[in-house]
Amino acid sequence: MTHSTDLRQYTRISMKVEVESERISDQEKRLGSTNCVSMNGIFIDCDMPFEVGTKCRVSIFVGGRESDISIQVKAEVITVSQKGMGVKLISHLELDSYNHLRKLVMYNADSSTERVETEIKTHLDQIREE
Secondary structure, three states: OOOOOHHHHOOOEEOOOEEEEEEOOOOOEEEEEEEEEOOOEEEEEOOOOOOOOOEEEEEEEOOOOOOOOEEEEEEEEEEEEOOEEEEEEOOOOOHHHHHHHHHHHHHHOOOOHHHHHHHHHHHHHHHHHO
């Protein structure tokens, strides 16, 4: 998998959590699991990734599909491999989803909390500009 330089600016955490991605154009769904997560994007392990450029809604089930805790994001597929697809977050997150993603990255990151906080602010500023 190739990562763009932009994705490398963000602290990534490796974790396996169930994910559902739904193509916005026709609501076709793919099931998979996270491979790595950052405040800017997610790599989703799945058998049949969407094509590069596809816009989708992604649900990350932090405590499993039966849990009340999930992260809902709009994303765009930016890379595809035999193992799955990398998606970039392309819109503001609802407050609950933002807080869950922030905590997930902060508590599981090897980086300092100050670095992660700076990355979060940078990411929010970039989304506001788009």
